[in-house]
Amino acid sequence: MTTIAFLGLGIMGSPMAVHLAEAGHTVAGYNRTPDKTAPLVAAGGRAATSVADAVHGADVVAIMVPDSPDVRAVLTDPGGVLDSAAPGTLVTDFSSIRPDVTVELAGLAREQGLRYLDAPVSGGEAGAKAATLSIMVGGDGADVASARPLLETLGRTVVHVGPSGSGQTVKAANQLVVAGNIALLAEALLFLEAHGVDTTAALEVLGGGLAGSAVLVQKGEKMRTRSFDPGFRIALHHKDLGIVVDAARAAGVVTPVAALVAQLMASAVAAGDGGLDHSALLRTLERLSGR
The missing domain is CATH 1.10.1040.10 (N-(1-d-carboxylethyl)-l-norvaline Dehydrogenase; domain 2)
Structure with a gap:
């Protein structure tokens, strides 16, 4: 089982994090609105108090936030993922953001020794709740292979579509x-x-x-x-x-x-x-x- 930090527990992120916890993974979730962590906690996960708290000790960092500036902030703000994640951590961004921003952020992550996938999803709230999402993944093939068991917990269709930015x-x-x-x-x-x-x-x-x-x-x-x-x-x-x-x-x-x-x-x-x-x-x- 994997230790996962899940950052962003909104309409999509909350059921995704719950599925991972119910699959037996150790999941720490963080959301700017703390009460959004309640479903994850009920599923056996932990409510983190900050990005750094969630990321500490995680093998995988999952991100599901609204837009490019939000992903950038989660990664690069003081105490963010780049400051807090250990080298070798797999960062998987499920958000839907600009492809050029993804390429830039993937480069910054790799400079810190992190692995990085862009893995936006389609299927909406219904697909997130039913774990039937379609997941389009950009990044290194070996990283996609290592992430596939987690991705297949969340989606029915998981396809590696090319290098960083391709998923977006x-x-x-x-x-x-x-x-x-x-x-x-x-x-x-x-x-x-x-x-x-x-x-x-x-x-x-x-x-x-x-x-x-x-x-x-x-x-x-x-x-x-x-x-x-x-x-x-x-x-x-x-x-x-x-x-x-x-x-x-x-x-x-x-x-x-x-x-x-x-x-x-x-x-x-x-x-x-x-x-x-x-x-x-x-x-x-x-x-x-x-x-």
Whole structure:
């Protein structure tokens, strides 16, 4: 069994840390909001009082925080991972951040004798709770191999996609595909409602054909019933689409759909919907339709 520091116990990080503790690993969790450690403690883990406290003696440091500045702070602030982790520690960042920042931080970690993987996940809160996440991993192949037993405790699909930063690049592509699907599903639902169609029946038959998707299965009913408790917040998807647009521009790739959906997400945030599930993009399209 492995000693793990888990930094960031939010909607995604908390169930992931719980799975690791329930698998028999020794898990110390830290979150800036201390009461978020309660599920981990109930599963047999320990609530750490600081990043340094969590990291002390850990074989693996897992990170799941919202954005690039948060990962940088966890790693480089005084008392952070770079100050506290012993040489040889495997740092695995599950956060979704900019690929170029990941490459930079991986370099800093290696200068300190640490091993570093970027391992962003897809599947949302439901996938985190069910341990069925899709995990796209960037880093050295030997490090990926050593981390695989832990990763397979958390996810059903674990794929090494290339060197440092590759995991974040694939996650950005994932977020583009998901956002495009959500926007189209929202448009389709409003179209069906405007014509008085039985939307329950319509979503069932759409799901059985080429229009079927994981987005339709997981988000269709939330849209139909306007149930937008967050599984993955609009504010985070807005952030991720910013990563897509910036990285595409840097690579000279034209992504007109990404630009459009990024603007829709920005509109949702501006309208105060950033804390809702990303299926609430439907509300933005309702406003545009005057409905």
